[in-house]
Amino acid sequence: MTDNLQTNKQKIHQLSQALYNFEPATVKKHLVGLFADDAKVQLCFPFENLHAGIGLFEQALLPLSQSIPDLERRDTIIISGPTDKGEQWVGCCGYYCGTFTHPWLDIPATGHMVSMRFHEFYKFEHGKVVEFQGIWDIPELMMQANAWPMVPSLGREWHVPGPASQDGLSLEPWDKRLAQHAQQVVTDMCVALGNYATGGVEAMQLDKYWHPRCSWYGPSGIGTARTVAGFRNWHQIPFLNGLPDRVGDPHAGHVFADGNYTGFTAWPGMHMTVSGSGWLGIAPGNQKITMRSLDFWRVEGDLIRENWVLIDMLSVYDQLGVDVLARMREFNKARY
Numbered sequence: 001m002t003d004n005l006q007t008n009k010q011k012i013h014q015l016s017q018a019l020y021n022f023e024p025a026t027v028k029k030h031l032v033g034l035f036a037d038d039a040k041v042q043l044c045f046p047f048e049n050l051h052a053g054i055g056l057f058e059q060a061l062l063p064l065s066q067s068i069p070d071l072e073r074r075d076t077i078i079i080s081g082p083t084d085k086g087e088q089w090v091g092c093c094g095y096y097c098g099t100f101t102h103p104w105l106d107i108p109a110t111g112h113m114v115s116m117r118f119h120e121f122y123k124f125e126h127g128k129v130v131e132f133q134g135i136w137d138i139p140e141l142m143m144q145a146n147a148w149p150m151v152p153s154l155g156r157e158w159h160v161p162g163p164a165s166q167d168g169l170s171l172e173p174w175d176k177r178l179a180q181h182a183q184q185v186v187t188d189m190c191v192a193l194g195n196y197a198t199g200g201v202e203a204m205q206l207d208k209y210w211h212p213r214c215s216w217y218g219p220s221g222i223g224t225a226r227t228v229a230g231f232r233n234w235h236q237i238p239f240l241n242g243l244p245d246r247v248g249d250p251h252a253g254h255v256f257a258d259g260n261y262t263g264f265t266a267w268p269g270m271h272m273t274v275s276g277s278g279w280l281g282i283a284p285g286n287q288k289i290t291m292r293s294l295d296f297w298r299v300e301g302d303l304i305r306e307n308w309v310l311i312d313m314l315s316v317y318d319q320l321g322v323d324v325l326a327r328m329r330e331f332n333k334a335r336y
Contacts, residue, residue, distance in 0.1 A: 155223025
């Protein structure tokens with residue numbers, strides 16, 4: 001199994017290199033060869049379900065490259081590992097970047113370099129990708145184009161960095177001991193978060209699992225928070241106030257680890273009702289929604305030092321009856 005994990009990770013490294021030196025024919029060839037013909041491909045709103053590798057190329061990557069002709073993909077984390085169910089996944093995150101010269105999804109072009117964060121997860125069977133889940137931080141691109149039409153973020157909006165330890169792209173063989181430790185720390189933390197419903201904030205024991213200088217890198221629209229206090233102020237308190245019945249089960253998704261990193265993917269991974277004080281500036285209407293969240297954690301010792309989180313924010317707004325892309329077009333009419 002260890003050899004398979006290493007081979008799977010190497011294949012995504014090779015895909016990353018093809019996307020770094022983006023040439024349409026080469027990228028298309030890589031994707032068609034990498035994905036099974038019947039692979040399940042799920043990309044964030046508004047793309048949703050695509051047909052295997054060819055759909056991911058023709059409907060998502062190719063149009064993006066036509067709007068950003070010097071498109072580069074820059075990975076900061078690539079990890080591979082088995083889940084408790086024996087599935088083999090590779091998870092990666094980083095940026096698509098380049099010069100934004102033509103509108104994309106009606107986002108106005110800037111003529112300047114832009115970057116759009118991504119989290120992508122690939123499930124392998126017999127050397128082929130049979131399932132893909134990906135979130136691109138489209139709101140981040142809107143913000144760089146001064147075209148974001150929704151509420152401002154509570155956290156810090158900036159260019160989220162790669163790991164402080166600079167080891168997110170390691171090709172070292174899978175280490176069972178390290179991986180199990182990193183996964184256990186994260187799983188125990190996630191289980192403790194679920195104690196909020198019966199024991200409140202204290203029952204979540206955040207200080208037990210998070211480093212005093214932890215960084216939580218949320219999606220654009222929420223932003224980055226520093227330290228446990230920052231995490232609580234800029235994400236957790238507004239989140240729990242607006243979605244008090246939120247339910248997330250770390251065992252219901254796909255959890256795997258590699259070295260000091262743990263990845264989690266689910267489509268969706270949480271269920272909740274928008275009530276309480278509302279969320280994202282939208283008044284509570286008791287709407288039931290789901291949430292797609294693809295996450296990476298880096299463990300130092302026995303504590304979580306960094307956490308990269310992408311939520312499909314446009315899908316959340318869509319479930320609430322808000323067409324962000326249509327609102328953006330109205331918001332930016334005078335620019336066309």
